[in-house]
Amino acid sequence: MRRTGRLGRMDGPWNANIHYDTRLAACVPAAAKAVLDVGCGDGFLAARLARHVPFVVAIDRDAPVLGRARARFPEAAVTWRHGDILTHPLEAESFDAVLSNAASITCPMRGPRCGG
Numbered sequence: 806m807r808r809t810g811r812l813g814r815m816d817g818p819w820n821a822n823i824h825y826d827t828r829l830a831a832c833v834p835a836a837a838k839a840v841l842d843v844g845c846g847d848g849f850l851a852a853r854l855a856r857h858v859p860f861v862v863a864i865d866r867d868a869p870v871l872g873r874a875r876a877r878f879p880e881a882a883v884t885w886r887h888g889d890i891l892t893h894p895l896e897a898e899s900f901d902a903v904l905s906n907a908a909s910i911t912c913p914m915r916g917p918r919c920g921g
């Protein structure tokens with residue numbers, strides 16, 4: 806869907822999370838080869854990242870939501886993983902960047918962390 810509004814031309818669906826995906830993606834170093842999207846939801850951020858990053862893993866603990874992401878972005882070079890980030894086996898330090906849009910609110914924090 807294409808709309809024109811005060812923010813200019815917009816292609817595709819829009820919501821507040823999708824809006825901030827652009828900013829999150831801009832934080833990824835240009836040389837990043839592997840990026841993890843935690844709580845990927847419908848997969849918009851992961852699919853965006855996959856346009857520039859060779860290896861993108863997107864994890865979500867909600868199977869139906871993850872299924873929607875796979876179906877929505879069948880061509881995206883994303884490794885979709887079903888699981889809880891707190892328990893899913895991921896090799897330590899195997900990613901150049903770890904992003905999460907609106908998912909940390911449901912992950913208990915174990916202590917203060919610089920950068921949120």
Ligand SMILES: C[S@@+](CC[C@H](N)C(=O)[O-])C[C@H]1O[C@@H](n2cnc3c(N)ncnc32)[C@H](O)[C@@H]1O
Pocket residue numbers: 822823843844845846847848864865866867870888889890891905906907908911912
């Ligand atoms: C508010 S949605 C945001 C989805 C997506 N990041 C976006 O920006 O639209 C939060 C997502 O995080 C997932 N999630 C929450 N806690 C999680 C956890 N501990 N491990 C994996 N996924 C988690 C939920 O299943 C949900 O799909």
